Amino acid sequence: MVEPSSSPQDAFQAETPAQKRALSYSNTIHQLFSSVMEQKLPADRIVGEYFRVHKKHGSKDRRVIRESLFAMFRWWGWLKQIHTSEQQDPSWFASLAIVAELEDHKWTQFSDAWREFANQAAEFNLTPAEQELTSLQSKCSWLQNALNRPSIAVNQLVPDWFWQVVDVAEDKQLAVVEAMCSRPPIWARAQTLNQQQLINSLKKDDITAVASEFFDDALSLGHKSINLNAIGAYQRGELEIQDLGSQVIGQICQPQADEQWWDTCSGAGGKTLQLRSKMLKQNPNATGSITSSDIRRKPLEELMKRAKRAGFTGISLAPWKSDALPVKEAAFDGVLVDAPCSCTGTWRRNPDMRWLDDKNVVLDKQELQLDILSRSAKAVKAQGKLVYATCSLSPIENEQVVNAFLAANPEFELQTLRHPFTQESVTMLTVWPQDANTDGMFVAKMIKR
Numbered sequence: 001m002v003e004p005s006s007s008p009q010d011a012f013q014a015e016t017p018a019q020k021r022a023l024s025y026s027n028t029i030h031q032l033f034s035s036v037m038e039q040k041l042p043a044d045r046i047v048g049e050y051f052r053v054h055k056k057h058g059s060k061d062r063r064v065i066r067e068s069l070f071a072m073f074r075w076w077g078w079l080k081q082i083h084t085s086e087q088q089d090p091s092w093f094a095s096l097a098i099v100a101e102l103e104d105h106k107w108t109q110f111s112d113a114w115r116e117f118a119n120q121a122a123e124f125n126l127t128p129a130e131q132e133l134t135s136l137q138s139k140c141s142w143l144q145n146a147l148n149r150p151s152i153a154v155n156q157l158v159p160d161w162f163w164q165v166v167d168v169a170e171d172k173q174l175a176v177v178e179a180m181c182s183r184p185p186i187w188a189r190a191q192t193l194n195q196q197q198l199i200n201s202l203k204k205d206d207i208t209a210v211a212s213e214f215f216d217d218a219l220s221l222g223h224k225s226i227n228l229n230a231i232g233a234y235q236r237g238e239l240e241i242q243d244l245g246s247q248v249i250g251q252i253c254q255p256q257a258d259e260q261w262w263d264t265c266s267g268a269g270g271k272t273l274q275l276r277s278k279m280l281k282q283n284p285n286a287t288g289s290i291t292s293s294d295i296r297r298k299p300l301e302e303l304m305k306r307a308k309r310a311g312f313t314g315i316s317l318a319p320w321k322s323d324a325l326p327v328k329e330a331a332f333d334g335v336l337v338d339a340p341c342s343c344t345g346t347w348r349r350n351p352d353m354r355w356l357d358d359k360n361v362v363l364d365k366q367e368l369q370l371d372i373l374s375r376s377a378k379a380v381k382a383q384g385k386l387v388y389a390t391c392s393l394s395p396i397e398n399e400q401v402v403n404a405f406l407a408a409n410p411e412f413e414l415q416t417l418r419h420p421f422t423q424e425s426v427t428m429l430t431v432w433p434q435d436a437n438t439d440g441m442f443v444a445k446m447i448k449r
């Protein structure tokens, strides 16, 4: 447990041990929240560093701190209307009590204490919800009443500029926000085993995995955080963590066992490994291969470690060192461009990013995306495939980039795709988080005539 700072102790009379701990947690959460907002660094990173230094926190402390902090960001669009100071004042305690209610946190002795501290100020008179708040609408109504603020509305939970850069009909906005305000499960991909073998293997480590209804190599590991390094299946490369939305990309690529693929923005290789796994599952002696590139060297090293863990050969590196193509022209059956983007599709897992970024995060990458796609396209053979993907939900980074590319490169033609979750026929496929409880993604597949 962290030491409480003197300021909240002085201001609020903590009498019981639970109240004292609640103050101490509040202090830590406030410190972390302020660091994220001031330094504009991802909450995951700030929390990770904090726990590395402050080893005295037990697993329960970590859970209360981490989940309350992330919940603060998830509901910040509402909370920022009441907590306008930078102090641990009653409105901060009210915010802590509110998120515990909205997310049905089970540490009621602490949330009760936060509510009592908040209610020391005349403006608050918070009471627990009378029934469980299951839908986003019920959460919104409860808060409107609890704070006596009828102006609180669902679409405030994402920044205003979000609606300017995504194209969501008004009647679908609720579903988008509802998904954004809940956590998706941890999705894994069966890499060297089949789905059932992996489920059995995980059972030995007391992990209950559930097969995805959509892909025969995908499974959900639920919502509890997992120490991957302690799991045998992970150590042996039998599984990789990969969001189900992200897995759509490899499904759309559909690499054949004898094909040559180039993953132009491979990062640490989430998609490279998926593509290679698909080839090897078709044929353990697959003659095809994957070349992986990135402008950053470190992730490529990580990719090779992951490939080694899985026992995969047939993957080689070709780092981008300049604008020149790091591979041969017209040499690949398939080229995947998983382009750098705003990552708005991953806001469910990183709720802080919606308050740290601004509209420019979506606007300022279009030129780079088109440039990478255009340069990468030179490596596609005749009749070869070119797949463009992002984890953005904005047409500015998605459809507009693909359309600009097609206008300048008429030898490429869009393919019709079946949306794996909704079964719609589309040429530009957006995975919305609410479709199948995933992150958001975009993918389009072109063929070179």
Ligand SMILES: C[S@@+](CC[C@H](N)C(=O)[O-])C[C@H]1O[C@@H](n2cnc3c(N)ncnc32)[C@H](O)[C@@H]1O
Binding pocket: 264, 265, 266, 267, 268, 269, 270, 271, 272, 293, 294, 295, 296, 299, 320, 338, 339, 340, 341, 372, 391
């Ligand atoms: C969306 S991430 C890739 C994620 C990765 N494909 C995966 O599945 O794990 C985009 C990657 O593009 C890389 N990148 C950024 N600018 C680039 C450029 N100009 N050329 C090539 N790669 C670039 C980034 O370093 C980052 O690793």
